[in-house]
Structure formats: C-alpha cells, structure tokens
Amino acid sequence: MKKVWIYWVLGLLVLAATIAVFTQSYTEEAVIKYFPLDETTAFKSFGTSLEFSGQEDEDEYEVVWEVSSESEKPMYLRQDVSLLYVNGRLKGVVSKWEENASIIKKKTSIHGEDSQKYQAVSFHHGELHLGEEAIRSIQATSGDELYVIDSPHTKRTSFTSPETxxxxxxxxxxxxxxxxxxxxxxxxxxxxxxxxxxxxxxxxxxxxxxxxxxxxxxxxxxxxxxxxxxxxxxxxxxxxxxxxxxxxxxxxxxxxxxxxxxxxxxxxxxxxxxxxxxxxxxxxxx
Known part of the structure; x- marks a missing residue:
C-alpha cells in the first residue's frame, strides 16, 4: 500500500511538472495570432513615439522610443510589438506581453550620432477568451518618425515635420x-x-x-x-x-x-x- 501511495504521489508530481513546463513554454513563446475582431470592446488608447531626449556629449545624443496601449478592459493576452528603422535599416525590435492585463508600456533609449531619420511602426494586439465562446481579438497599428540633424555646420535639432x-x-x-x-x-x-x-x-x-x-x-x-x-x-x-x-x-x-x-x-x-x-x-x- 505504501508503494502504491508513493507511486501515486510521484505520478501527481510528474504531471504537475509537465503542466508547469508546458504552461511556461506557451507563455514564453506568446505569439501574435489573428482571431476575428470583437465588436464590443476596443483600445482606449495606443501609440508609438520617437523623441529627441538630449545631448549625451559632443558626438552622441539620445532618442527615446516608446510604445504603449491600453484596452478598455483586461485581456487574456495583451501584446505590443514595435520595429525601429534608422535611415531605412532595421535597428531593433521591442516586444512586450502581459496576461490578464489591459496596459502595455515599453520605453527604450537609443544612442545616435550624425544626422539620422528614425521610423518606428508598432502593432497592438489583445486576445479575448470568454468561456465556451470563440476567441476574439482587438488590434491597432501606430507609427512615428523623427529627423535628428547633427552637423558641424548647424545647431543640433530634431523635428517630425519641418517648420523652417x-x-x-x-x-x-x-x-x-x-x-x-x-x-x-x-x-x-x-x-x-x-x-x-x-x-x-x-x-x-x-x-x-x-x-x-x-x-x-x-x-x-x-x-x-x-x-x-x-x-x-x-x-x-x-x-x-x-x-x-x-x-x-x-x-x-x-x-x-x-x-x-x-x-x-x-x-x-x-x-x-x-x-x-x-x-x-x-x-x-x-
């Protein structure tokens, strides 16, 4: 009887460990997947911003790259992903996800030098699971761009749309x-x-x-x-x-x-x- 009890307990532990590993694997590899859009809810806000943060030294400066979104209510899975291009070339990607959340925020600082054009595009996504009902989703796309002028012949400046x-x-x-x-x-x-x-x-x-x-x-x-x-x-x-x-x-x-x-x-x-x-x-x- 004692052996049966031990085997039964060990079996439960193995099962629990297997479930834990599977759950961890699923959450660590959370991916964006399209589901039919939910017509009853949406994003309260979403956006991507690129801002000139200031001069680090005579040769370098800093640009702040931020992506954020907020759904009207908590979602089973919320995720934002953003791509950054500098002078047309991909320089980085940020991705953040949260379970049972409504708000996603991610801020990154980029070091730059010389005159550059920064462009970012982001996808904001949320999965809605309601019991036996089919999975639904919400989505939005945002972007921003920033020109930083850093030349020996002019004062360092930045703009989204030229004003002069x-x-x-x-x-x-x-x-x-x-x-x-x-x-x-x-x-x-x-x-x-x-x-x-x-x-x-x-x-x-x-x-x-x-x-x-x-x-x-x-x-x-x-x-x-x-x-x-x-x-x-x-x-x-x-x-x-x-x-x-x-x-x-x-x-x-x-x-x-x-x-x-x-x-x-x-x-x-x-x-x-x-x-x-x-x-x-x-x-x-x-």
Whole structure:
C-alpha cells in the first residue's frame, strides 16, 4: 500500500511538472495570432513615439522610443510589438506581453550620432477568451518618425515635420539619400522574384499605420482589418521572430520590407532581404 501511495504521489508530481513546463513554454513563446475582431470592446488608447531626449556629449545624443496601449478592459493576452528603422535599416525590435492585463508600456533609449531619420511602426494586439465562446481579438497599428540633424555646420535639432526652410532642406536631403538606397534594394527584390510592380500598390512597412482608419489599397471592401491582422501574424512569425533566432538568417540591418497589394484584390506580397543577403518573399491570399 505504501508503494502504491508513493507511486501515486510521484505520478501527481510528474504531471504537475509537465503542466508547469508546458504552461511556461506557451507563455514564453506568446505569439501574435489573428482571431476575428470583437465588436464590443476596443483600445482606449495606443501609440508609438520617437523623441529627441538630449545631448549625451559632443558626438552622441539620445532618442527615446516608446510604445504603449491600453484596452478598455483586461485581456487574456495583451501584446505590443514595435520595429525601429534608422535611415531605412532595421535597428531593433521591442516586444512586450502581459496576461490578464489591459496596459502595455515599453520605453527604450537609443544612442545616435550624425544626422539620422528614425521610423518606428508598432502593432497592438489583445486576445479575448470568454468561456465556451470563440476567441476574439482587438488590434491597432501606430507609427512615428523623427529627423535628428547633427552637423558641424548647424545647431543640433530634431523635428517630425519641418517648420523652417533649413529643416525642409535637411528632410529632403536625408529622404533622397535613404530612398535611393531602399529603392535599389526593392528593385533587386522585384527582379529576383520576377514581380511586375505595376500590378501592385506598393507600401513600405513603415507606412502601414497610415491605413489604421482607412481601407488597405485594392483589398475587398470590409476586409481590411482581417487582412491587416493576418498580415501582422505572418510578419511576426516569419520576419520578426527571425530577429531573435541566432540559428537562422535574421533581418537586423536590412532595409524596410516592401508590401505589395495586388490591384486585382487577390493577395498581398511582402519582399525583404536579411542581413546575409538572402531574399525572402511572403504571400498572403485573401
């Protein structure tokens, strides 16, 4: 009888340990997954901000990168993920999730030098589990950009939109140089995958937040939110998670991905190149 009791207790301990490991594995690998949108709740607020924090020394300065969101009520799983590009190249990703929470906040300081263009795009997501009902979700996209001018010939300054002729000149100069570099890589990707750009509406990933309150280009009417949610799910799985995977190619230092929305309303294509030079093509059919 004593042996039976010991085996029974050990069995319970093994079961408990197995459940604990499974739960830990699930939570540590929390991913963004699209579920039908819930019509009864939404975000109270969400946003991404890039702010010039100040001068560290004569050669360096600091930029504060912040992403935050608050849902109207606590969610089973809340998560925000944000990507930062500097002069068109990916410099970092932040991701934060909380269980049974409504608020997500993440603030990061970036050290910079010389004149730079900073762009951030973020996806805010929440899963709602209500007993036997189907899982629902809420979602939103936000973004921000910041120009920092750091030149021996002018006073160090920053702006989102130029307010003086000098700032406008610096904006045009930076945009021209960055766009030339990005365009060259996009042309290589289009040629490599034999894609005819005129069949698509091209949108840089960093401009996706522009469509937060309007339809995506060329998609079936009323389907934008579903397509947007599934697009972010695919980006998270295939593009963002690669940043943390040291055993495979990751996109750090790569240029902004190009989103191509089919003008016939059939699919969206994502093209990007990782830092090893490997070219990637993702396809999402509607």
């Amino acid at each position: 002729p000098e700032e406008e000149e610096w904006k045009q100069r930076l945009d021209h140089t960055i766009n030339q570099q990005i365009r060259a890589q996009w042309d290589e990707l289009l040629a490599h995958f034999q894609v005819k750009e005129s069949d698509y509406t091209a949108v840089p990933l960093t401009r996706l937040a522009d469509f937060e309150d309007k339809e995506l280009p060329g998609v079936p009417k009323g389907q934008s939110e579903r397509i947007k949610g599934q697009l972010w799910e695919g980006l998270y799985k295939n593009y963002i998670l690669g940043i943390h995977d040291t055993n495979s190619s990751h996109p750090i230092q790569s240029y902004i991905p190009l989103l191509l929305f089919d003008k016939k309303g059939k699919h969206v294509m994502v093209l990007y190149e990782d830092d090893t030079g490997k070219k990637h093509q993702l396809l999402q059919y509607y």
